[in-house]
Amino acid sequence: MTLSLLSAAFTPIDSKPYDCQEDYLKRIGIISSVFHQQVDWVLESLSDNEKSSINRHFLCSTMLELPFTSGQITLDLFNQALHTREEKLRSIPVTAYINTYECASWGYTLRHYLNSASDQEYFLLSIIDANLLNLSFWQHNENWGQSGFGVTTLLLKREIGTQQENIADCAVTWNATPEFATVIRRHMKENDQLIMSLPFFPDNIRSIFVRMLGNYDQLPDLHDQWGHCFGSDPWVGIISAGLNNELESHKKLLACSVALNGYYCMSHVGIEPNSRFKIGEAV
Amino acid sequence: MYATHITGVLTANPFENNVKLSLARTLPLMTEQDFYSMSTLPTSDVPVWVTHSEHYQLQLLILKAIEEMMPQDLVILLRMQMPAGGRMPKGLLRDHILLLQDVVGEEQQLIRQAQNFAVIDDHIIRYPMEAGDNRVTIRLYSRYQTQYSLAPILDLLNAFKFKDIRFEDHIL
Numbered sequence: 001m002t003l004s005l006l007s008a009a010f011t012p013i014d015s016k017p018y019d020c021q022e023d024y025l026k027r028i029g030i031i032s033s034v035f036h037q038q039v040d041w042v043l044e045s046l047s048d049n050e051k052s053s054i055n056r057h058f059l060c061s062t063m064l065e066l067p068f069t070s071g072q073i074t075l076d077l078f079n080q081a082l083h084t085r086e087e088k089l090r091s092i093p094v095t096a097y098i099n100t101y102e103c104a105s106w107g108y109t110l111r112h113y114l115n116s117a118s119d120q121e122y123f124l125l126s127i128i129d130a131n132l133l134n135l136s137f138w139q140h141n142e143n144w145g146q147s148g149f150g151v152t153t154l155l156l157k158r159e160i161g162t163q164q165e166n167i168a169d170c171a172v173t174w175n176a177t178p179e180f181a182t183v184i185r186r187h188m189k190e191n192d193q194l195i196m197s198l199p200f201f202p203d204n205i206r207s208i209f210v211r212m213l214g215n216y217d218q219l220p221d222l223h224d225q226w227g228h229c230f231g232s233d234p235w236v237g238i239i240s241a242g243l244n245n246e247l248e249s250h251k252k253l254l255a256c257s258v259a260l261n262g263y264y265c266m267s268h269v270g271i272e273p274n275s276r277f278k279i280g281e282a283v
Numbered sequence: 284m285y286a287t288h289i290t291g292v293l294t295a296n297p298f299e300n301n302v303k304l305s306l307a308r309t310l311p312l313m314t315e316q317d318f319y320s321m322s323t324l325p326t327s328d329v330p331v332w333v334t335h336s337e338h339y340q341l342q343l344l345i346l347k348a349i350e351e352m353m354p355q356d357l358v359i360l361l362r363m364q365m366p367a368g369g370r371m372p373k374g375l376l377r378d379h380i381l382l383l384q385d386v387v388g389e390e391q392q393l394i395r396q397a398q399n400f401a402v403i404d405d406h407i408i409r410y411p412m413e414a415g416d417n418r419v420t421i422r423l424y425s426r427y428q429t430q431y432s433l434a435p436i437l438d439l440l441n442a443f444k445f446k447d448i449r450f451e452d453h454i455l
Contacts, residue, residue, distance in 0.1 A: 024323075056392055065365035066310075068384055070324040071414030075385060095388035098381070100363045100371075112381040116358045116393065116400075133320040136313050170376050261370040 002252050002268040003110075003123070003164055004157045004275075007045040009038045010236050011280035012226070013130045013149040015139060024132065025077075031130055032078050034283045035151050036091050039126065042153045043092065045276055050122065051092075056113070058125045059094040060105035062230035062259070063138045063147075068097070078128075092124060103199065103231040103257045107168040107265020110156075114164055123156040129230045143260055145202035148227030152235050156269070164268070171262035177205060180258040181212040184266065187254070188216045194254040194268065195219060197234040197241075200226060219246075219253075231257050238269070242277035249273045284394055284455040285428050289436050290420040291445030293407055296332045297341060307335040307368025307409070326411055335368035335409045341443065342405065343374045345421065348435035349401050353423065358393065358400040360386045364413050390422070394455060399425050419445070 011034055043051055059078065067073045079093040101108040106125055113123050128151045131138045140146050158164055167187070171179040188194065196216060198209050200223035209218070219237040229236050234255035241247050249271050258264040312318055333341065342361065349359065356379050363375075363382040375382060383389065386402050393400045402422040406415035421436060433450055440448050 055395070056389070066321075066324060066412070069364045069366075069414065070326070070412050072324055075388070095392065097384040099365050099384060100367070100382040101376075108376075108381070111378065112358075115379065116381075116398065117396070119396075133324075134316050135310065135320055136317050137310055168376075170370070170373060261367065263370075263376070 002270040003166075004270045004272050005238065006155045006157050006272060007042045007276040008152065008154045008235055008239050008242070009042055009278040009280060010150055010152045010232060010239050011035075011038055012282040013151065014282050015131055015147070015149050027132060028073065028077050029080060030283060031128070031151065032080055034280070035078065035126065035128065035153075038151060038153050038280060039091055039124075041278060042155045042276075043124075045155055046122070053120070054092055054122050054124050056096065056117065056120070056124065057092045057094050058109045058113070059097050060109055060125065060127045060231055061097070061099040061129055062102045062105070063129050064132065065099050067132055068099075094126070101168070101263040101265075102259030102261060103233075104168060104259045104263040104265040106231050107166060107257060107267060108263070110166050110265075110267060111168045114158070114166060119160065121157060121160055123158065124153070125156070126151060126153040127231045127235070129232065144205070144228035145223060146227035148200070148229040150226075150229055150232055150236075152232040154235060166265070166267040168263075168265040171258075171264065174262070176258055176260070176262035176264070177201075178208050178212065179262075180256075180264045181208050183264065184254070184256060185212055187266065188213065191254070191268075192216060194252050196254045196256060197237040198256050199233040199258060200228050200237070233257065239277045239279060242271065242275065243279065247271050249275070284397055285425045286453040286455055287423045287431060287433070287450065288420060288453065289423075289433060289440070289448075289450040290418060291440040291448040293332050293417040293419070293444065294446045295444040296337070297443035298333075298337050303334055303337070305334070309368070309410070310366065324412060325414070327408075327414060329408055329416055331408055331411060332417065333407060333409055338407055338409050339372050339375060341407070342403065343372065344439055344443075345403055345419070345436070346374065346380070348439050349403075349421065349423070351435045352431050352433070353399070353401060358398065359403065360389055360393075360400070361403045362386045362405045364408075364415070368409065394424060397426050
């Protein structure tokens with residue numbers, strides 16, 4: 001059985017440099033506020049009863065690490081936008097932060113959820129990447145070209161008691177991208193009806209996927225438009241295709257992510273006829 | 284729910300006679316802004332006793348000790364700070380383990396589900412910019428009262444120069 005993507009939204013985060021010492025907390029406040037508005041929008045797909053059954057909200061990231069690791073910020077800052085009782089009741093605060101598996105963090109988190117929350121029907125996950133420290137490595141580098149920052153929220157539904165196709169693993173070589181392309185190719189041989197949603201890369205890296213997976217259906221690489229959006233890439237690809245009415249509900253997708261250190265994940269995802277997609281205004 | 288807490292503080296390098304390779308990579312700093320931003324981050328005066336690879340080696344040994352005491356496929360939450368300095372060993376990436384920045388929120392959810400599970404709340408630092416106090420607390424949760432032999436974990440903590448080792452039982 002595949003997981004169904006009920007709603008998904010992406011809001012780009014402007015990467016314009018700012019005075020990180022003066023405006024740092026203000027910037028997190030603005031992002032946090034937009035983030036929870038996004039979560040509220042995504043949750044509108046559910047009734048109040050269905051919403052109240054969700055007790056976890058996982059937040060994943062690739063590059064937002066040093067502010068946490070150094071103790072400069074805590075997860076509470078990302079829930080700070082929920083000031084009033086009404087806001088707290090309407091939204092679902094973040095309960096866990098996972099950045100260990102870099103761009104593949106969403107797949108490892110999904111694996112944990114499928115293993116450990118067997119009675120939970122809905123899976124709420126957000127992915128945030130924002131260059132809060134204005135570090136040049138995270139802005140652009142040879143591993144993925146221009147970065148694209150943003151926050152994505154996904155609401156997935158699973159059929160309780162059935163096995164979901166979700167793979168979270170790690171490359172054995174240091175050429176993780178071609179190795180991952182080979183892993184996907186093996187998977188697609190048995191699942192050639194799937195449409196792949198792959199990470200966004202510039203031409204020189206994208207050619208690995210084009211050459212090795214050219215025989216299979218894939219959504220467009222949107223690196224030219226958004227840059228490399230880390231773990232959000234496959235979801236931004238799906239959201240864009242959904243907004244362009246390019247997804248058919250009987251077709252299943254394969255969302256794929258690979259991390260710089262070789263962690264990778266892929267998951268079968270279905271779309272419902274009433275699945276909702278949104279790209280918000282840049283913050 | 285029944286819980287057993289075991290805690291200790293690392294006070295020396297646990298692999299002191301081994302040759303150490305400086306393999307961990309840190310973020311390249313290139314511009315004025317990079318150096319400025321890094322200089323705004325807090326640092327602590329907590330001693331660094333282990334390299335990244337030694338830390339992973341220690342975590343694998345703690346996992347092995349827990350797995351000797353409890354079922355092999357038990358869900359385990361392990362606190363892990365990033366960046367990782369490189370690729371983490373496969374043993375930490377297994378199906379039943381979730382590595383996360385702060386274990387507390389997910390720990391509460393699993394307690395609510397009355398599930399048997401274990402937590403390794405690891406605050407060992409590997410780099411002067413990491414926040415932490417070198418304390419590791421292992422919390423074992425069980426739906427039914429179980430008499431564990433804590434020997435595998437206590438022996439390990441003692442052998443690897445942990446101090447202030449304590450253990451206690453709780454009923455939740």
